[in-house]
Amino acid sequence: MDLAQKFENGSAGEAIKCIDMHTTGEPTRIIYSGFPRLQGTLLEQRDQAMNQYDHIRKRIMLEPRGHYDMYGAILTPETELVQQGQAHIGTLFTHNGGFSTMCGHATIALGRFLVDTHDLTVFPKRNELEFNPTTCELAVNIHAPCGLVRVTVPTTANGQESDPSRPVSFLSTPAFAAGIDLEIPIPKEVRWPELGDRESIKLDISYGGAYYALVDVHELGFSSLKQFDLGAISNAASKLKAYLMTHPAVSSALQHPEDSRLSFLYSVMVVDRDVGSRPERVEGTETGLCFFADDEIDRSPTGSCVTARMALAHAKKQRSVGQKWAYNSIVSNRFGTGAFVASIVDDNVSVGGSKEAVTVRVEGKAYYTGTSNFILEEGDLTSTSGFTLKECAQ
Template sequence: MDVVQQLEQNGAIKCIDMHTTGEPTRIIYSGFPHLTGTLLEQRDQAKSQYDKIRKRLMLEPRGHYDMYGAIIIPETELVQSGEAHIGTLFTHNSGFSTMCGHATIALGRFLVDTHDLTVFPRRNDLKPDLAAREVKVNIHAPCGLVRVTVPTSEDGQKSDPSRPVTFLSTPAYCAATSLQVPIPAEVRWPELGDKTSIEVDISYGGAFYALVDIQKLGFSTGLRNFNLDAVTFAVKKLKRHLETDPQVRKALQHPEDERLSFLYSVMVVDHEIGFKPDGAAGAETGLCYFAGDQIDRSPTGSCVAARMALAHEKKLRAKGQAWAYNSLVSNHFNTGAFTATIVEDGIPIEGQNSETRHGVVIHVQGNAYYTGTLSFTVEEEDLIEIIAARCVIHFQIGPVQNI
């Protein structure tokens, strides 16, 4: 038997790799164990029973510490009700997220381009708009329904990489503004100086983000010219402290479900710089630290929704006003910014977990591209790999370099 056939017979997991402004998305479309229940229950099941598979797919030797993934979930409660065409679980270096904008943009293209009904059973339910050359794909993410529009070829049968994918977020909302968080001596970092507190905003865009101005962290030159190692050191200390702060913990309570109520990321923002594409009224830049201190290469689509909700709350952004959000990568190449617009507001977000909130729906656009196809397997004799899958081993080869 051919070695490829033998490895696949052993139970291969098949993936497509893509990137959105340099941020990877490993789309796992075949071989992940079958999950049951609601999508949040499937997320719980994946965390409790199959976390070793996540580690094998995300971390070395198949991935790396900054890998990101999206697992195709064909059946969810919203798929069964007809609201969604397919579901997904998002995964990263330390677990499973509830929303991811850059991965949603990549997923949209893949779901249009695959015609394999074993991968996407409801692919034939997609109805291309041949006049507009686009097709709508509704994806059920753990945070809710995400409505994606993918540009297509003239016949509507494949995606068009020359035009951006767009999505409408689940309702995003500002959870707290201008919190003065005390910074005790053991948490302080050198650049903070003699400040004893720091101002933080908390906003939700499918996951919760703590947003802090780079200069308020103590870095006076902003994100144009800075020491990435020093900022990373500060954010690591800050994030762990924010997770224990009572006022932050209160803000993190999502009305609908306790499982959505956690601090996913700290986004460091510079409002003074950023590549501004045509049609945008303004631009800014963010440096996103998420999950296990991963740095997002993309502008972070779910945080774009959170930032638009925050700006709307502060009366800095009106409905219909387009704004560009950059990462270090998009600024470096003058391409790859995400452009966002508020399209709906005043949406009640209700539940038993906390007080009712009022959210906004954000239209976000960006481009994703294919980078490869992969088929992974595990040999029983590979003791190092099998042991490594039970834990996280992170080797820092050298200092992270700014782009």
């Protein structure tokens, strides 16, 4: 048997081909071939992927090919913004629970991959990227479900390959604070042990391509995001997120002014402003622990939430245009590298008729980890749609 041929063409259709990368330890599985071709606008393609091909999303993300905390990006060469000449390519972001609307860590990884690939069947507009010979950078415009994301990728002197020694940066879609200092009562049946006898907590809702509930670690009853009980904080965040999705004040804050398909709570981000690895040339640092999708934990500082946190800090008059801030995860703190650095580049941005939004630049580094050709053998029921061990125990 020719195994190379077997892995090129699976017995249940075309092999699914992927490049694996990580950004501060958070994976991005870039699916560049083998996913069914999608039709319509990008949000319509997202709907089609959810309604018709979710079993393939699970096959790629979950066990045995992936794991509970896997993350992915499906390339979509044709979207309305690509057709209009605004974007070079589109993408759908995917995780253990479905499809998200924005992802900063995956955008950083995609930037490098799209510069490095010269296969026009994968990236038809690769030769249209504009090279700046002075800065040795290429501009890549990516159409994400939340809108147009403008990525700047450092390159070698000839612009043919990305330069991993320098960070990739992206400019966010309009970001804004949606709910500031919300007092949220916590019913007895929702409370977690560390909350003690407190009956309410304060939190904020902010949008950075997706909606985040931002809560200080002390509000949850924990002292720090340094040497902490991950299981206990995970339990608190899981209970809190499920409850917030039903709370009227939160639901009201989650109404996106331009598209109702963006109006959902994506994540609870636990924030500790007292700890964090501090790169050079930043004015401050903090750490966040992001719980998203189906209790998935982000290893990276979470680029879209960094955008949301900058927008919130600006709304609270804590961050000005041009001020650089470092955002850490527990992984970047562990290794002393991998923080995302962000700054507000424009605070006169309109969204839904309001000019209370900002544009944020976020930068970070991504690295390659491998390649995969996934097949499905006839009779393999276990891996047809993937699985999680938690589901098997229910």
